[in-house]
Ligand code: ADP
Ligand code: ADP
């Protein structure tokens with residue numbers, strides 16, 4: 559099964575994707591994570607995208623489609639979760655073609671609906687485990703022991719430079735201009751499903767499971 563998790567920054571896409579990886583043997587393809595890896599590994603592409611990401615703008619379609627294309631070369635039995643991709647109509651069309659080329663298809667697009675007003679608190683409280691990538695929040699999802707990852711025991715917690723209110727506003731602007739048209743696009747294709755992203759993490763999990771089953 560191949561699915562897209564669609565929603566603005568802070569909607570909970572990464573949190574739900576990680577759960578699906580654990581529960582259903584799916585593979586998470588987060589273009590945001592891939593781009594951040596490219597930055598820290600100092601590749602040419604990483605240098606090119608750094609300023610764009612820091613400004614909260616979208617990286618070019620060509621770069622992100624290239625990243626996804628590489629990952630889709632190998633097939634995977636459990637299927638893929640596209641997290642933060644596609645973000646433009648051109649990316650959506652490219653995804654359709656890339657999947658078709660491997661004889662695969664998209665099974666569902668899950669829109670995570672949230673109020674914009676909730677997003678500032680979501681992203682400004684976000685931190686992640688630098689070793690396993692588990693996503694935490696200062697208020698809604700703290701590790702059991704302060705500063706220690708529940709999943710892997712690491713104390714290497716990280717915050718993203720772009721998780722501040724100013725950058726969020728810019729990212730939200732990009733979302734409304736370029737990404738939100740995908741909601742209508744997938745609705746028209748009959749593939750759109752929605753969940754209430756403001757519900758508790760476990761309840762969102764259950765709503766997504768109900769769609770996938
Ligand atoms: P969030 O989790 O807050 O939605 P991401 O980690 O998905 O953010 O993305 C972080 C940044 O990486 C974006 O602001 C953008 O600059 C870049 N980026 C990620 N995915 C894409 C994409 N599919 N197309 C263009 N830019 C992207
Ligand atoms: P996205 O990948 O869509 O940008 P994340 O999964 O990184 O979003 O979640 C953003 C922040 O909100 C994280 O700190 C996460 O722990 C928290 N969070 C995610 N889902 C929920 C939820 N349903 N209720 C409360 N907090 C949540």
Ligand code: ZN
Nearest residue numbers: 687690707710
């Ligand atoms: Zn960890």
